[in-house]
Amino acid sequence: MSLITLQKRNYLAVFDMDGVLTTNRSSWRIIHETLGTDNRVNYDLYLSGKISYREFMLRDINDWLGVKPDITREFILSIVRRIELREGLINFIGHLSNSGFVTAIVSGGLYILAELINQKVSFDEIMANELFFDSSGHLLRDGKIMVVPAQKGDNVRDLQKKYSIPKGRTVAVGDTQNDFSMFKESQYSILLNPEDNRTNPYGKTIFSESLKGLDDDILSSLGIL
Numbered sequence: 001m002s003l004i005t006l007q008k009r010n011y012l013a014v015f016d017m018d019g020v021l022t023t024n025r026s027s028w029r030i031i032h033e034t035l036g037t038d039n040r041v042n043y044d045l046y047l048s049g050k051i052s053y054r055e056f057m058l059r060d061i062n063d064w065l066g067v068k069p070d071i072t073r074e075f076i077l078s079i080v081r082r083i084e085l086r087e088g089l090i091n092f093i094g095h096l097s098n099s100g101f102v103t104a105i106v107s108g109g110l111y112i113l114a115e116l117i118n119q120k121v122s123f124d125e126i127m128a129n130e131l132f133f134d135s136s137g138h139l140l141r142d143g144k145i146m147v148v149p150a151q152k153g154d155n156v157r158d159l160q161k162k163y164s165i166p167k168g169r170t171v172a173v174g175d176t177q178n179d180f181s182m183f184k185e186s187q188y189s190i191l192l193n194p195e196d197n198r199t200n201p202y203g204k205t206i207f208s209e210s211l212k213g214l215d216d217d218i219l220s221s222l223g224i225l
Contacts, residue, residue: 009102009124011222012165014156014182016174017107017114017128020192021121023209024083025175027109028060034079037063053148057129061141071139073112076131080113085120088211093121095215099224102163106156106182108149127155153181160185171218188221190214 019025032039039060046056064071093103104125105114111130118126130144147155152174160170172179172186175193180202183189189203192214199205206214219225 009100009163010165010169011096011099011101011224012104012156012159012163012170013096013101013218014104014106014152014159014170014172014186016152016176016179016182017105017117018109019175020173021086021089021105021117022083022113023086025195027080027083027113030083031064031076031079031110032060035064035067037067039063054145057143057145058141061131061139061143065139065141073131073133073137073139076110076112076139077116080110080116083113085117086211087209088214089117090121092211092215093123096218097122097124099215099219102159102165104159106147106152106159108147108152108178111144111146125159149178151181152179153185156182156185169222171222173214188218190217 015021018027024030042051042056042059045051046053097103102125103123105117105123105127107114107128109128111126111128114126114128127146129146132140132142132144134140156170156172160166167185168187170186172182172189173192174182175191177198179191183200183202189200191198191200191203191205193207194205216225
């Protein structure tokens with residue numbers, strides 16, 4: 001019987017996906033790059049508040065279908081399968097799970113990639129944004145938003161409530177300013193490899209291509225080691 005079945009999980013660890021669990025910064029962007037589309041105008045409209053995040057998501061999908069109307073689930077999978085996992089990920093998550101952590105992906109990235117990662121790593125929860133396909137596997141002009149990037153703190157609070165875990169036993173790892181809302185709901189947080197060299201006002205900033213050693217850092221920060 002594993003350690004985790006013998007004790008209640010008293011801690012929560014939440015992770016952004018793109019750029020943290022993977023070496024690729026954006027699972028949405030890699031689809032754009034493959035199809036030769038560009039969402040920078042739509043992204044600027046979203047950042048300026050002129051369109052909602054849902055509208056931003058739907059415009060991305062429409063851009064893809066505009067250049068390739070026959071996109072299928074298998075086509076999307078063939079692209080995201082190329083995304084590499086961060087070195088040390090499997091052992092990193094396994095160590096935290098065996099140390100009493102509920103582990104969760106909280107990402108504005110693609111749910112289809114989160115599912116692939118979960119098949120290899122086994123998180124307790126995966127929250128990301130879902131594309132919809134019809135019965136023949138073709139991409140629809142619709143999807144489901146589980147995570148608004150700038151509002152990840154809402155997802156963290158939902159997880160804390162579900163598992164009865166307080167902020168004082170919560171840690172978060174992200175790579176952009178979008179993750180700060182979940183950092184605010186955590187006792188300890190790590191900003192990993194920020195592109196803009198930004199520092200984390202809520203915790204630590206770390207530059208590393210590997211997740212090796214970050215598990216011990218997390219455990220030590222909560223007094224578990």
